[in-house]
Amino acid sequence: MQPTPEMYQRAYHAYNNKLITMTYRAWFKYHTRKRQKRINLLRKMEEAANYYQTRKIRVHMVKWVQWYRFRKNRHSSAYQIIQTVYNMSLSRMVFEAWHNVMLDARRTREYFERIERGELDGEDYSFYLRGGSRVDISLLPRKVAVKIFSYLNLSDLSQCSLVCRSWNTIIGTSSLWSQVDMSAVKTRVTDRTVGLLLQKCRPYLLHLNLRGCNRLQKASFIAISRCKNLQDLNLSECSGVNDGIMREITEGCHILLYLNISYTNITDATLRSLARSLDDSLRTSSVVADHIGKVIHITSDGYKNIANGCSNIQTLYVNDNNTVRDDSIVALASRCLNLRSVSFLGTPNITDVSVKAIAQHRKLQKIRIEGNNKITDASLKYIGRWCNDLHHVYLVDCPRLTDASLKSIATCRNINIVNFADCIRISDNGVRVLVEGPSGPKIREMNFTNCVRVSDISIMKIMQKCYSLVYGAFCFCEHVTDAGGEMLGNMFSMISLDLSGCSLTDTGLAALGNNVHLRDVTLAECYQITDLGVQKFVQQCRELDRLDVSHCTQLTNGAIKNLAFCCRRLRVLNLAGCVQLNDLSLQYLSGVCHYLMTLDISGCFCVTDRALKFLRKGCKRLKNLTMLYCRGISKQMYQKLAIKIQFVSWSDDPIPPNFGPGFDYLETIHLEQKSSDPETKNNKKTKSKIGVVENQGDGSISAYVLETQILGADNSRHEMSIDTEAALLISPHASGSSLQAAHA
Structure with a gap:
């Protein structure tokens, strides 16, 4: 059978497809092999790059480590060199400082020895004085x-x-003239002075203090009313202030936040004008603080007027006012719902009703009451129940308060200041409950003066709980003994301490010295303290700023010698009533304590003019010197000291039998007010002299000598006449404040 053309065609297509398939497979295999080869090459190149980078980093790291070790060794060597130089410099500085202290101590000892041998003359005193640097401000x-x-x-x-x-x-x-205080020069302030000053600083005047400026008339107050930015105004004790003046001021000064009108001649009309003249914004959003004390013409209607006009009052001071009663305070409290601070010092007619009316608004933070026999534990019960933000409690001479009062306020969580002085019913139980409350660790100031039932048990609880206590006063707490002094010595937060009249001996005083942070210590009338206790105390507390050892009758010159040697930065020292001190004590102080500013040697009758020659040349910063009942000091020396010392008081009277911490021997400065009494001018009984000198700072000296006559045994009436040897150039008010400052 012969193949047909169709068969040849099909065979050709089959062979052709087979060749194409074989060729494609061969090409795909080749392409896959080439791609894999490229991938392998890229992977090898990446690995090579990574290896190269790692190798390079490793080489640089080795070099950097070598460099770092080299630099570290150099830095270590340099640090050792610098440390050696620093240690040598520090050692040199320490050695030089120690050497200077040693030389200083040796010079001081030699100076003391020369004083004791009597080799130094008061006029030859250039041995220890050093000059100071001058800085151009x-x-x-x-x-x-x-x-x-x-x-x-x-x-x-x-x-x-x-x-x-x-x-x-x-x-x-302008910032220096935003606050102007004329109370320090109140005796010399006139209308012309105020007019010129306000003309200069009227645009930026915010605070103005005219306390006690009695010579000012209407012109000055009209000038004040033109100070539109005035926020703080103090007109206390200004006899020229009346209702008309206050109307002018309140109509001109619309943004007053603070107003002090105590001891003035205002009436209810002033409070009505004050309430009417204030801006609406001030009534609703600002703070108004009224000082209303000794203003006998204000009735309850006046307080109602001020409450209606200034419903946002937060601070209210009603001090030394015998006419204020509960109805007035209740009227204020009913409208003033934001009262945070109240003061009723010397206001005896305030009762628990007023405190309840104020406390029920739950915003009270500060309360001050003094000399009140009607305040009971019920007041503190209301405060402790409603006033959780209370931080300042000042209830002095309120004899009806008991431990229940302390228990009532013990629940408050923010109390910082506690003062229950002269509250004789306070005992250890009340103090224990107070300090164990939530406010115990926050209390910074505590005063239990004359709380005779407070003992060492209270001191122990205070030491355990009051970690922040800075100031403590336990005057005349007879049951505070050496054990209490030892516990107070372990309270390292304590800076100021008053243990006057306590049963403290040398042992307790030495233990008290463990607190090296003490700066202000009062040990008046601690009769059992001797030179040994003072020596151990001052050897530890070398940074004392103020010390009061008045009426410590066993102290001698040795105590003052150790005090002067150890406490060279002492600024205030009270030696009144230390009858065994003589000229050596003042010579020790004048040779070392060059920062001394206030000194009281009243009753030191063994001190003579010779010691004051050293004091005049050694203590250049001395501003207040009190020398009452110093019969060894002459009037001529007193007048010489007055040239260089700003405030000096002196008398050569015999020491009164009741001379002590509670004896007001500066009372005679107020006798000039009674000099016009005709009944006392013809009395010729016992005379005494007290001299007062104030250095005005401009080279002029204001002085007068008070010649007093004491009538009867109760010392209740006096007479003052001007000595012909001194000029009366200063008002008795200014000199009185000066003497009181010196005594303090």
């Missing part, structure tokens, strides 16, 4: 210079402005 940055000048009073600023043009420019800064 004008070269300091402007803010620093302004800050320095801000600590000066108005009189000092006026004098400094005359030094040079640069000082005058600095003093002209």
Whole structure:
């Protein structure tokens, strides 16, 4: 059978397809092999690159490690060198400081020995004095210079402005004149002074204090009413203030936030004008603080007026006012729902009703009451129940308060200040409950003066719970003994401490010295303290700033010698009634304590003029010197001291039998007010003299000598006449404040 053409065609197509398939497979296999070869090559190239990079990093790492070790060794060597140099420098500085202290101590000892041998003359005193550096304030940055000048009073600023043009420019800064206090120079302030001052600083005056400026008339107060930005105004004790004046001021000063009108001649009309003249915004959103004390013409209607006009009062002071009663305070409290601070010092007619009305609004934070026989434990019960934010409690001389009062406020969580002085019913149980409450660790100030039932048990609880206590006063707590002093010595947060009249001996005083942070210590009338206790105490507390050892009758010159040697930064020292001290004590102080500013040697009748020669040359910073009942000091020396010391008081009377911490031997400065009494001018009984000198700072001296006559055994009436040898250049009010500051 022969193949047909169709068969040849089909055979051809089959053979052709087979060749195509074989060729495609061969090509695909070749292509796959080439692609795999390329992939392998890329993988090998990547591995090679990674290997190269790793190799390069390893080489650089080795080099960097070598460099790092080299630098580390160099740094270590340099650090050792620097450390060696630092240690050598520090050792040199320590050695030099120790050497200087040693030389200083040796010079002091030699100086003391020369004093004791009597080799030093009061006129030859250039041995220990050192000069100080001078700094030109004008070269300091402007803010620093302004800050320095801000600590000066108005009189000092006026004098400094005359030094040079640069000082005058600095003093002209507006921030220095936003607060003006004229109370320090109240005896010399006149209408012309106030007018010129307010003309200069009216746009930026915010705070103005005119307390006690009795020479001001209507012109000054009209000028004050033009100070539209005034926010704080103190007009207390200004005899020229009346209802008309206050109407002018309240109509002009619309943004007053603080107003003190105590001891003025205002009536209810002033309070009506005050409430009417205030802006609506001030009534609803601002704080108004009224000092209303000794204003006998204000009735309950006046308080209602001020409450209606100023419903957002937050601070209220009603001090030394015998006419205020519960109805007035209740009227205020009914409208003033935001009262946070109240003060009723010397306001005896306030009872529990007023305290309840104030406390029920639950916002009271500060309460001050003094000399009130009507306040009972019920008041503290209301406060403890409603006032959880209470942080300041001052309840002095309220004899009806007992331990229940302390238990009532023990639930408050934020109490910082506690003062229950002269509350004689307070005992250890009340103190224990108070300090164990939630406020115990937060209490910073505590005063239990004359709380005779408080003993060492209270001190132990205070030491265990009051970690933040900074100030403590336990005066005349007879049951506080050496054990209490030892526990107080372990309270290292304590800075100021008053243990006057406590049963403290040398052992307790030495243990008290363990607290090296003490700066202010009062040990008046601690009769059992001797030189040994003072020596051990001051050897540990070398940073004392103030010390009161008045009427510690066993102290001698040895105690003052150790005190002067150890506490060279002492600024305030009270030695009144230390009858065994003589000239050596003042010579020790004048040779070392060059920072001394206040000194009281009243009753030290063994001190003579010779010691004051050293004091005048050694204590250049001394500003207050009290020398009452010092018969060994002459009037001539008193007048010499008055030239260099700002406030000096002196008398050569015999020491009164009742002379002690509670004896007001500065009362005679107020006798000038009775000098016009005709019944006392003809009395010729016992005479005494008290001299008072105030250095005005401009080179002039204001002095007067009070010659008093004491009538009867109760010392209730006096007479004052001006000595012909002294000029009366200063008002008795200014000198009285000066003497009181010196005594304090």
